[in-house]
Amino acid sequence: MTQAVQVSGLRKTYTTKKVTTAAVDGVDLSINTGEIFALLGPNGAGKSTTVEILEGYRHRDAGEVSVLGEDPQTAGTRWRERIGIVLQNTKDLSLLTVRESLRTFSYYYPNARGADELMELVGLSGKADAKLTALSGGQRRRMDVALGIIGRPELLFLDEPTTGFDPEARRQFWDLIRQLRADGTTILLTTHYLDEAEALADRVGVINAGKVIEVNTPDRLGGRHGAEATVRYRDPSGELVSIGTNTPTETVRELMQRFDNAEIPELTVARPSLEDVYLKMIGVPAA
Numbered sequence: 001m002t003q004a005v006q007v008s009g010l011r012k013t014y015t016t017k018k019v020t021t022a023a024v025d026g027v028d029l030s031i032n033t034g035e036i037f038a039l040l041g042p043n044g045a046g047k048s049t050t051v052e053i054l055e056g057y058r059h060r061d062a063g064e065v066s067v068l069g070e071d072p073q074t075a076g077t078r079w080r081e082r083i084g085i086v087l088q089n090t091k092d093l094s095l096l097t098v099r100e101s102l103r104t105f106s107y108y109y110p111n112a113r114g115a116d117e118l119m120e121l122v123g124l125s126g127k128a129d130a131k132l133t134a135l136s137g138g139q140r141r142r143m144d145v146a147l148g149i150i151g152r153p154e155l156l157f158l159d160e161p162t163t164g165f166d167p168e169a170r171r172q173f174w175d176l177i178r179q180l181r182a183d184g185t186t187i188l189l190t191t192h193y194l195d196e197a198e199a200l201a202d203r204v205g206v207i208n209a210g211k212v213i214e215v216n217t218p219d220r221l222g223g224r225h226g227a228e229a230t231v232r233y234r235d236p237s238g239e240l241v242s243i244g245t246n247t248p249t250e251t252v253r254e255l256m257q258r259f260d261n262a263e264i265p266e267l268t269v270a271r272p273s274l275e276d277v278y279l280k281m282i283g284v285p286a287a
């Protein structure tokens, strides 16, 4: 397996008004070529700083970094053409239309996707002649993605890509991301939506206070796959009962007997969600 990104011992501190913050405090990370990797963590955890170093926008204080085989700190234009970046909240106040803007940017890349293909991919074909200033928030975000993938990047950085999307637009966006992965694009995603990480990511990395706590597949993070299940049902007295168990099948069998094989009211069997294990990992007590 080849690695699109390899990071070891990464450190970055900021000093403002004589106060020093270790934003990234010894991060090791590797992202396989062709996978979708989601970086999760609370506000201020160090995600953006890490990603900006990988993108070549920030200098590190210490550590080794390789992105598509090069050090982002010294890599040149050829390397830059191989990565795509979708930043948070970009604002473009130009008076160009969607199509004009895509055409203009395509001149910067040797093998750019055409404007029609891009608009089709991100679902903006109906807005080809709309001015950028006339797009809604969600449409603007799609435009950002179109600009990020214009040069057919091998590695795409997506920073909180679906903030402000309605549920339908999010699903469409996820399909687009899966399509890009199917075409071989490696994707590094930062998101605060745990359902998004679960739906898209092959692996997730949780970062807190500048340190990586765990890297795993979404279904195994925090020992999720082996965690106790919760069986819930409504008792004939009307009380909602919750039973924590490592043998939920056995528990359901006993309940079936107790209910004479009739329907068990409001029966559910659930394992902890990705959000449950994530919140536990970053030290938020259960609700």
Ligand SMILES: Nc1ncnc2c1ncn2[C@@H]1O[C@H](COP(=O)(O)OP(=O)(O)OP(=O)(O)O)[C@@H](O)[C@H]1O
Pocket: 014, 015, 016, 021, 022, 023, 041, 042, 043, 044, 045, 046, 047, 048, 049, 050
């Ligand atoms: N330019 C800067 N100058 C000083 N401190 C900074 C700077 N950028 C980030 N920091 C600090 O570094 C720490 C990590 O910030 P960073 O933006 O990397 O976090 P994040 O995980 O991306 O957060 P969010 O989820 O809010 O985007 C925070 O304590 C932040 O205040």
